[in-house]
Amino acid sequence: MSPSSKRIAAVYDQVLARNPGEAEFHQAVKEVFDSLDRVLTRFPEYAEESILERICEPERQIIFRVPWTDDHGRVRINRGFRVQFNSALGPYKGGLRFDPSVMLGTVKFLGFEQIFKNALTGLPIGGGKGGSDFDPKGRSDGEIMRFCQSFMTEAYRHIGSSVDVPAGDIGVGAREIGYLFGQYKRIANRYEAGVITGKGTSWGGSLVRTEATGYGAVFFTEHMLKANGRGLDGARVLVSGSGNVAFYAIEKIHALGGLVIGASDSSGAVHDPQGIDLDVLREVKQVQRARISEYAQQRDSAEFIGGRSVWSVAEKHRVDVAMPCATQNELDDDDAKLLLKAGVSAVVEGANMPTTPAAIDRLRDAGTLFGPGKAANAGGVATSALEMQQNSIRDSWSFEYTEARLAEIMENIHARCAGTAEDYGVPRDYVAGANIAGFTQVADAMIAQGVI
Numbered sequence: 001m002s003p004s005s006k007r008i009a010a011v012y013d014q015v016l017a018r019n020p021g022e023a024e025f026h027q028a029v030k031e032v033f034d035s036l037d038r039v040l041t042r043f044p045e046y047a048e049e050s051i052l053e054r055i056c057e058p059e060r061q062i063i064f065r066v067p068w069t070d071d072h073g074r075v076r077i078n079r080g081f082r083v084q085f086n087s088a089l090g091p092y093k094g095g096l097r098f099d100p101s102v103m104l105g106t107v108k109f110l111g112f113e114q115i116f117k118n119a120l121t122g123l124p125i126g127g128g129k130g131g132s133d134f135d136p137k138g139r140s141d142g143e144i145m146r147f148c149q150s151f152m153t154e155a156y157r158h159i160g161s162s163v164d165v166p167a168g169d170i171g172v173g174a175r176e177i178g179y180l181f182g183q184y185k186r187i188a189n190r191y192e193a194g195v196i197t198g199k200g201t202s203w204g205g206s207l208v209r210t211e212a213t214g215y216g217a218v219f220f221t222e223h224m225l226k227a228n229g230r231g232l233d234g235a236r237v238l239v240s241g242s243g244n245v246a247f248y249a250i251e252k253i254h255a256l257g258g259l260v261i262g263a264s265d266s267s268g269a270v271h272d273p274q275g276i277d278l279d280v281l282r283e284v285k286q287v288q289r290a291r292i293s294e295y296a297q298q299r300d301s302a303e304f305i306g307g308r309s310v311w312s313v314a315e316k317h318r319v320d321v322a323m324p325c326a327t328q329n330e331l332d333d334d335d336a337k338l339l340l341k342a343g344v345s346a347v348v349e350g351a352n353m354p355t356t357p358a359a360i361d362r363l364r365d366a367g368t369l370f371g372p373g374k375a376a377n378a379g380g381v382a383t384s385a386l387e388m389q390q391n392s393i394r395d396s397w398s399f400e401y402t403e404a405r406l407a408e409i410m411e412n413i414h415a416r417c418a419g420t421a422e423d424y425g426v427p428r429d430y431v432a433g434a435n436i437a438g439f440t441q442v443a444d445a446m447i448a449q450g451v452i
């Protein structure tokens with residue numbers, strides 16, 4: 001073991017001991033640490049300055065009670081979180097996730113990823129994340145509003161356009177952002193547009209923000225494929241999920257000539273050899289808020305595969321590209337085996353940490369191009385940062401201009417990851433490229449700002 005890898009292993013043991021039971025956080029830390037051996041060997045000052053230890057400890061963690069009243073007059077209690085992980089590059093920036101699975105370890109894994117993702121955008125944003133174990137499924141608008149108001153009644157003390165800027169994530173979309181912003185404005189008595197992103201476009205939101213994560217992931221995929229002599233034109237693609245990220249990824253893949261033959265939700269998947277019809281998907285998931293089986297009911301060419309993931313489509317059909325766009329650890333080693341048999345040549349993460357470590361190892365060993373989420377899905381937060389820019393100058397940009405900015409940012413992220421991987425002797429390794437490029441930028445800023 002080299003001195004660098006010994007140091008990394010020791011710090012990782014410390015992370016395990018100090019953060020018991022936070023498996024997802026451990027996984028996210030390990031994935032970054034696994035890329036850093038060469039970095040510490042080249043730049044011993046990162047170890048001398050204890051950057052690894054410092055970067056794994058959030059600057060601040062806020063946990064609070066969120067009481068609210070349901071439609072039957074019963075008082076309910078949820079737990080709220082905001083983890084302000086790292087402000088070396090700018091105000092904390094990252095979404096809020098409302099899902100019953102959310103625990104402190106979930107928010108910490110997401111916040112940790114966000115530090116490096118935000119660095120890769122090249123924009124001045126630090127890393128943070130928040131959320132609650134509140135389950136929005138089946139709740140009325142009134143219940144959602146009361147929950148959001150209660151959440152913000154505590155959260156407003158800790159956020160601000162130069163302090164910490166939340167946004168959406170799973171379970172938090174335009175409706176929730178509206179209620180959260182309204183309550184912030186009411187308590188703070190100021191119209192501070194830049195305090196939250198993902199706002200409605202008529203009241204301070206940015207065009208393209210809704211589409212940005214999905215579009216950005218597809219731009220990244222196209223660059224990655226082009227750099228390796230291919231492209232999305234004619235590619236057969238599986239996209240997991242049917243939420244915001246998946247939806248706009250599908251739209252852009254079709255615009256670039258690819259064919260998405262499968263999508264999914266937590267109840268199962270659909271296989272549609274004619275290509276997913278976005279009008280039908282929109283009607284089912286966004287208007288009716290129904291299960292994905294309804295898509296197969298409404299579309300002759302589609303079949304529903306109940307209780308299975310979208311990767312099961314690869315059992316019988318050729319797949320060129322897979323894009324997990326649902327949630328963490330949704331593509332495991334068995335799925336990776338299936339995809340490899342089906343001929344997959346690229347896997348790109350639209351969600352945060354959707355591929356298990358064993359699956360990533362298998363795909364990389366097989367020579368599959370792998371685009372990690374912290375690079376590939378950075379388009380969402382990058383466009384949030386563009387929203388902050390527009391709010392600062394009290395302006396709003398056209399769709400075309402904003403999309404062009406997003407496209408340029410994704411091109412730069414791709415180039416930075418590819419270039420860094422090359423520089424460190426691991427060409428085509430986008431995981432190493434993303435981790436090293438993000439880490440070194442944040443580490444340098446931390447050293448410059450002293451022991452704080």
Ligand code: GLU
Pocket residue numbers: 093094095096165166167168169170197352377378380381382384
């Ligand atoms: N939740 C998104 C992410 O995972 C977006 C965060 C933001 O826009 O601040 O990057």
